[in-house]
Amino acid sequence: MPNAFRNIAALLGVIVAAACVGACGKISSTDPAENIVLTTQQLAMKNYAQNCSACHGANGVNGAARQLADANYLASVGREALINITTNGVSGGFCPGSGPASLAQWDAKQVADFVDGMLEAWGKNGVALSIPWSVKLAPAGNASNGQAVYAATCQSCHGAPNFKGVTGAGSVTDPNYLRLITDQGLRTAILFGRPERGMPGWSGPFPHQAADRKLSSQEISDVVAFLRSTASQKQ
Ligand code: HEC
Ligand code: HEC
Structure with a gap:
């Protein structure tokens, strides 16, 4: 599944890159391995597939660890806490994080771009709970x-x-x-x-x-x- 996902992401990347020359403002990064330009959202989904999907499930659902593709959940946790967990993992738990202390070693910008891309992909129109998540x-x-x-x-x-x-x-x-x-x-x-x-x-x-x-x-x-x-x- 990660391979299939990767192929689809790569294909979409080619289509968007071709369709967006000079027109889209969202292109933010190149993927040297595939030599194509990815949007923030595409890059986040690619990084998700490589660093999170084994536990949180392909496409953010149905993994052993909770589903992340859930707009209301993402809105309730909020960008700041998502950046913190993506960097450091869950304190006292088994989420490894992807920041400088992890195997992935993303820097602060990579983490922030990842979270923004994940929110674009899965966080649209999310409604935050009125009681605290934390x-x-x-x-x-x-x-x-x-x-x-x-x-x-x-x-x-x-x-x-x-x-x-x-x-x-x-x-x-x-x-x-x-x-x-x-x-x-x-x-x-x-x-x-x-x-x-x-x-x-x-x-x-x-x-x-x-x-x-x-x-x-x-x-x-x-x-x-x-x-x-x-x-x-x-x-
Ligand atoms: C090795 C398995 C594993 C990987 C890989 C992993 N996680 Fe987790 N994640 C967990 C587990 C287990 C928990 C629950 C921790 C707890 O509270 O006991 C968790 C919790 C979380 C939570 C908080 C859930 C809550 O309680 O609201 C977020 C957000 C999260 N992970 C995001 C990510 C992201 C983003 C990635 C990839 C960059 C990732 N995780 C990679 C296992 C993993
Ligand atoms: C209608 C049935 C139902 C009720 C009622 C219910 N649960 Fe669950 N719960 C489930 C199912 C189904 C799962 C998923 C099991 C699996 O992973 O296959 C689950 C999973 C969980 C998990 C694991 C979550 C995770 O992220 O892996 C916890 C913790 C939990 N329930 C606690 C509770 C508590 C506490 C209550 C009462 C407030 C409750 N459940 C009420 C059906 C229910």
Whole structure:
């Protein structure tokens, strides 16, 4: 798939380069390997395919890590935080980042161009949530309140915390899983869901959000605190 994607991107690059001579202002970079001129968006998609798609999915969906091709998600996180994560990865998590300290070693301009290109490709008309995406801006969570929220909103798909059988969506109280995901990752999952896999988000007026029940910023913090508390319990 990355190869097919690359070929399509290259083909589009040729078409746009040919059609835009002297006419388009968006051409920003050449790709020495292919000797064609790419727009910011095309270059970002090429860099995405090479540096992010293995985990976040081809074309930004359906990877092991969350979908990035989601305009409301991108609007809620915002350009500044996207630049920070693309540079440094997720603190305490397994997103490697692509900045100077990573294997990709993009400089600040390459990171900013990448984020701008990604926003052009996937961020059009995104609506930001009215409650914060960042755990740093979220209220502290209360695990016992979160247990009740979990039972009411999560258990039907993910199973009771101590349930050992197979559930439709798999366990999110598995301590090994919880060791691999940060509190930010859990908050993001609850805010936006995994729409491409059938998990609704719980917080916004978006098409894939749960219609009958919205969670407040506090309730989301509470569920995260509850999930975290299950990781230290003997299973
Ligand atoms: C309608 C069913 C449904 C409900 C209700 C639901 N989920 Fe999910 N959830 C899913 C599915 C499906 C997935 C994707 C599983 C996969 O990756 O194949 C998922 C994935 C997740 C993930 C992993 C996200 C990621 O990025 O990999 C977390 C964490 C999670 N859910 C937590 C919750 C919590 C907490 C609640 C309650 C607030 C909840 N879910 C409610 C269906 C549901
Ligand atoms: C090795 C796999 C891997 C690669 C490669 C990778 N990521 Fe990630 N990414 C992750 C994981 C895992 C998380 C969840 C981290 C957590 O919170 O536990 C994540 C989280 C993120 C988040 C934040 C999700 C949230 O919680 O809102 C963004 C944004 C992101 N990645 C962007 C990128 C970009 C852009 C690239 C390429 C430049 C990239 N990632 C490459 C694995 C990867």
